Amino acid sequence: MTTIDHAIVLGGSIAGLLSAAALARTADRVTVVDRDVLLLDGPEATLSRRGVPQGDQVHHLLSLGHQRIEDLLPGISEELIELGCERYDDVADFSQFVAGAWRMRVRSDLIVTMFRRPVFEWALRRRVLALPNVEAVKGMAVGLLGSEDRSRVIGARVRGVPGGELRGDLVVDATGRGSRSPYWLEDLGYARPEERHVRIYMGYSTYTVRLPEGALPKGLAGISVSATPANPFGVAIRPCGNGLHDVAAYGMAGNYPPEDFAAMEGFFEGLNSPIIAQVLKKATVTSEIVPYRMPGNQRRMWEDLDRRPEAFVVVGDAVTSFNPIYGQGMTMAALGATVLGDTLEKAGSVTGVAGAVQAELGTLAQVAWDLAVGSDSVYPQSEYENAEPPSARDKDRARAQSAAQSAEGTVRVAVRATALYMDPSFLEAPAVREVVDRWLETGRVPDASAGDPLDPPAVTEGYVGSADLLLGRVV
Ligand SMILES: Cc1cc2nc3c(=O)[nH]c(=O)nc-3n(C[C@H](O)[C@H](O)[C@H](O)COP(=O)(O)OP(=O)(O)OC[C@H]3O[C@@H](n4cnc5c(N)ncnc54)[C@H](O)[C@@H]3O)c2cc1C
The missing domain is CATH 3.50.50.60 (FAD/NAD(P)-binding domain)
Structure with a gap:
């Protein structure tokens, strides 16, 4: 040593x-x-x-x-929890509306802790x-x-x-x-x-709110409506400790969210789902809006x-x-x-x-x-300096992610685990690969008619452990 x-x-x-x-x-x-x-x-x-x-x-x-x-x-x-930070199951307790459909929810071992930085x-x-x-x-x-x-x-x-x-x-x-x-x-x-450099020119406008009981759909700690190439604006509402939530409005590909409250309401109305506007109508704002832009x-x-x-x-x-x-x-x-x-x-x-x-x-x-x-490449405006656009395999991964609202909990958990552990091998687990390959072969796209944009799905019965996927225990 x-x-x-x-x-x-x-x-x-x-x-x-x-x-x-x-x-x-x-x-x-x-x-x-x-x-x-x-x-x-x-x-x-x-x-x-x-x-x-x-x-x-x-x-x-x-x-x-x-x-x-x-x-x-x-x-x-444990110290973070004592400081008021909040822990939840990122697949079951957080709902994501992506590309016109809700991702399914299932209990998992993907527990995250949220805080103010x-x-x-x-x-x-x-x-x-x-x-x-x-x-x-x-x-x-x-x-x-x-x-x-x-x-x-x-x-x-x-x-x-x-x-x-x-x-x-x-x-x-x-x-x-x-x-x-x-x-x-x-x-x-x-x-x-x-x-x-791979430049995507993105911007955040973030502020904190206090949400009254029942403002979020039942059982949810947070919610997000994602940007897509067709509508490059999104919002995530996540707990940030001590009963508060961060509201992160963002824009991609050179489209930036508003920097003042007067324009925010109209911005929320224009998102891929009106649910954010609905939730935030009940919120009490507790901070100024802080904007931040970065090239990527x-x-x-x-x-x-x-x-x-x-x-x-x-x-x-x-x-x-x-x-x-x-x-x-x-x-x-x-x-x-x-x-x-x-x-x-x-x-x-x-x-x-x-x-x-x-x-x-x-x-x-x-x-x-x-x-x-791989994820940024879905935006055709992405600029590559001294860098290669992603390989076909990476693009497949991005497409698998976009299909993750399916009823198959294994894929949902594998997609989230890939991000949370920065490890694509979750998507290579045989139980997952088989489903994803089938989707890719059949050119499957997320089914936008599958759900009501104002009504996130309930938690599906059962439990999927990400560790079990890697060990091949899920078939
Ligand atoms: C808008 C935004 C949102 C983000 N969200 C997330 C997120 O959700 N999750 C996540 O994991 N990461 C996120 N990040 C990234 C995250 O902030 C950084 O990766 C993280 O802070 C680690 O960075 P660092 O310690 O290397 O540098 P920094 O956090 O930038 O700190 C650099 C430090 O160096 C000091 N310093 C700089 N120059 C000098 C100098 N010459 N002499 C002495 N001191 C100096 C500064 O004062 C500062 O303390 C986000 C970044 C941005 C911009």
């Missing part, structure tokens, strides 16, 4: 905090650097902060990320910064320090700390999508990583560098950032931290760790990328 004296993590959001937790197992000392003060106490500690402009947008955590975070910070799931980040922060060997400092990272022969990173240039620099045995970049580290690397004499999926190919300095690793959105509708970012952050921690523990020295971490993270990022890009 490698032991290191001092690890420096640039960025103290989800990827940075989780990486610090993972590094604290092998490093004597971990310093987390953020341009914001990372508050632990007081009412502002659980509010959105400047360095994370997406903080007020709805954030749902995939099951894979949740598992990894629980491994890194045991007990965090600043509360979640604070819950992680107070756990990580309570570790005896982790400390946070305020500062702006502006570059890397190289060894004399520039073969190794030996620290970071940080504005705002005494001496303007921090020195350590390992530097981790977790500064997010806008990370400058490709240029920092160039300053040390290395090539920048190749960048890939961005990937930096850190794993493909021919030459890299030792002791410098990049994680989180600084590696890959996706169309957020698929909720993959925090999970990739958790995977990055896990791979980093595990690789360091197994390695005999820091040398070689950077290349090994980026390679493994690249493989995981490719899976997430294919899922996101």
Whole structure:
């Protein structure tokens, strides 16, 4: 096992905090650097902060990320519930209206936890910064320090700390999508990583509401009406803790939702189902609308560098950032931290760790990328820069998803599990593949006449375990 004296993590959001937790197992000392003060106490500690402009947008955590975070910070799931976050079965208790039809509901093991992102980040922060060997400092990272022969990173240039620099045995970049580290690397004499983009130009307008008892159809914790290429606007209403719900209005392919309440009512009326307008008529608004626009999926190919300095690793959105509708970012952050921690523990020295971490993270990022890009590709306006449109197989997957409102609980659970575990092998389970192949052969499309847009289906009898699908226990 490698032991290191001092690890420096640039960025103290989800990827940075989780990486610090993972590094604290092998490093004597971990310093987390953020341009914001990372508050632990007081009412502002659980509010959105400047360095994370997406903080007020709805954030749902995939099951894979949740598992990894629980491994890194045991007990965090229960702490979230104590903080008022809400847990429910994402297949049975959440209804989705997609492409003109409701997806069926069945009890499953796909339990998700919903929260407001600043509360979640604070819950992680107070756990990580309570570790005896982790400390946070305020500062702006502006570059890397190289060894004399520039073969190794030996620290970071940080504005705002005494001496303007921090020195350590390992530097981790977790500064997010806008990370400058490709240029920092160039300053040390290395090539920048190749960048890939699949742009879908999407926008959110998010606010919170209190819904009275009975506003949502019976038994539902939340509801969504999805965008389609024919009507590129959608809304998701999801619990966000302490009895409140996030209303996330969104638009795809350069179509943006309104940014003021006056225009919202008309917007809801124009969705693929009038149910959102109906539910929200009963809501009490508890926040302003916070808009956010972003171009789409961005990937930096850190794993493909021919030459890299030792002791410098990049994680989180600084590696890959996706169309957020698929909720993959925090999970990739958790995977990055896990791979980093595990690789360091197994390695005999820091040398070689950077290349090994980026390679493994690249493989995981490719899976997430294919899922996101496969789904975005249904919009003909998607723009591909340095990236291939999805393969026929990925398009099949996207079509299987669109057929998931069928009465076959196995397919419904497999589709959701693929997203929540970022693992397409659920769709390859024989019990699922057989049905999906039949649909694809017969050119099946969702049956838009199957249900009333104002009446989500009841929960079907029975239970489908996603784990059983992979083990072949469902036939
Ligand atoms: C609209 C929207 C909705 C989203 N919804 C979801 C969702 O539902 N589920 C999900 O999993 N993900 C979602 N994401 C993605 C998610 O926000 C990120 O993947 C997640 O925050 C992990 O990012 P990160 O820690 O790498 O970077 P960030 O969260 O962006 O944090 C970067 C940190 O680095 C600091 N920093 C930046 N530059 C410097 C510097 N030079 N020096 C010092 N500090 C610096 C910042 O202050 C900040 O704390 C969404 C994103 C957007 C934009």
